[in-house]
Amino acid sequence: MTASDDERARTIQAMFGRLVPQYDRMNRVMSAGLDGRWRRLAVQAAQPQSADVLDLGAGTGDLSREFRRAGAAGVAGADFAAQMLRRARRKHGPETADWLQADALQLPFAEASFDVVASAFVLRNLVDLPGGFAEMLRVLRPGGRLVALDITHPPDDLRGRILRLGFERVVTPAAGLLSGDRNAYRYLPNSLSGYPTAEELAEMLRAAGAAEVSYRRLAGGAVALHAARKPSE
Numbered sequence: 336m337t338a339s340d341d342e343r344a345r346t347i348q349a350m351f352g353r354l355v356p357q358y359d360r361m362n363r364v365m366s367a368g369l370d371g372r373w374r375r376l377a378v379q380a381a382q383p384q385s386a387d388v389l390d391l392g393a394g395t396g397d398l399s400r401e402f403r404r405a406g407a408a409g410v411a412g413a414d415f416a417a418q419m420l421r422r423a424r425r426k427h428g429p430e431t432a433d434w435l436q437a438d439a440l441q442l443p444f445a446e447a448s449f450d451v452v453a454s455a456f457v458l459r460n461l462v463d464l465p466g467g468f469a470e471m472l473r474v475l476r477p478g479g480r481l482v483a484l485d486i487t488h489p490p491d492d493l494r495g496r497i498l499r500l501g502f503e504r505v506v507t508p509a510a511g512l513l514s515g516d517r518n519a520y521r522y523l524p525n526s527l528s529g530y531p532t533a534e535e536l537a538e539m540l541r542a543a544g545a546a547e548v549s550y551r552r553l554a555g556g557a558v559a560l561h562a563a564r565k566p567s568e
Contacts, residue, residue, distance in 0.1 A: 340462040344415075344438075347460050351394075352418040359395055366554075373484055373553055373560070374398050374455055380562045381482045383407040386450035389474060390432065391439055392457030396423030399432040402453070411449070413437040440466050444474045451475075453482040459530050468543035475565040481545060487533045487552070487559040533559040 354361070362370045374397060381388070384406040390399040393412035402410050412432035414420050420434045437443055439454075440463055452471045461467040471481055531539060533550050536559070540548045545563035552559055 344462050348415045351460075352416040355395070355416075355418045355422050358419070358422075359397075369554065371397070373558060374401050376553070377453060377455060377482050377484045377560055378402055378405045380560060381451045381453050381480050383451050387411075387448070388451040388453065389413060389442075389444070389449045391442075391452060391454040391471065392460070393423055393432070393434070394419050394455070396427045396431060396434070398453060398455045399423070400427050402451075403431050407451070409433070411435065411444075413439075413442070415439070440470060442470050442474055446473055447476045447479075448474045449476065450479045451482065452479070453484075455484040456486065458483055458485045458536070459527065464531070464536075464539060465543060468540060468545070472544055472565050477565055478567040479565045481540070481561075481563045481565065483536075483561045485559060486527070486557055487536075488527060488530070489556045490552075533561070536561060 351358075366373070377398065378401045381402070383402050385408050388399075388402045388407045388410045390396075390402060390410055390412045393399050393414045396412055399410045399412040410432040412420070412423055412434045414423070414434075414436065415438060417436050420436060423432070424434050435443070439457070439461055452475050458464060458467070468481075475481060533552065537548045537550050540561065540563050544566065546566045548561070548563040550559050550561040
């Protein structure tokens with residue numbers, strides 16, 4: 336990782352730590368209350384029954400909770416921001432997950448540690464996407480599932496242009512005003528600059544060695560749910 340990448344990573348880490356008091360409320364507002372449904376769809380795609388799960392970028396722990404509700408044997412909830420993890424512990428308790436601070440590009444786990452690696456609204460924040468995919472696949476067991484939920488570039492049609500305009504001109508400014516942190520919520524639309532399209536992201540997963548790569552669009556195309564497997568040996 337370059338010095339500029341490291342600086343960006345630390346800036347993002349500090350920003351998310353700062354957002355903790357408003358984070359859950361703003362997720363509900365910005366997704367029109369649909370973010371919980373999207374997380375449940377990600378859990379369904381992961382098929383976590385009796386599985387060991389890594390929730391990467393766990394935030395305040397909502398995805399980890401859904402995995403436990405769906406029958407996961409155990410969940411490791413990892414996040415870059417210590418403040419997020421403290422909120423997750425308070426919200427969901429130590430019985431929901433093993434909460435730990437970790438860098439997605441240098442995961443503190445042995446190879447083949449998990450049956451599922453999942454993330455929600457994390458990929459755009461990684462300074463090295465190929466490196467992140469390599470780490471996710473490294474800690475997955477052969478045949479294990481990788482699931483990633485994130486906002487994406489809407490289709491380049493009239494509906495997509497309306498969605499993009501609404502996100503940039505209405506949703507994120509309103510979120511910045513309501514949260515009191517305009518700089519953080521200005522970052523959200525900017526985080527799509529240079530970020531791959533849903534199809535490009537699928538190709539990156541294939542290039543990293545993932546198999547059975549697929550994705551589906553949600554929210555009129557503004558959110559993408561990618562799923563893949565680590566090839567069986």
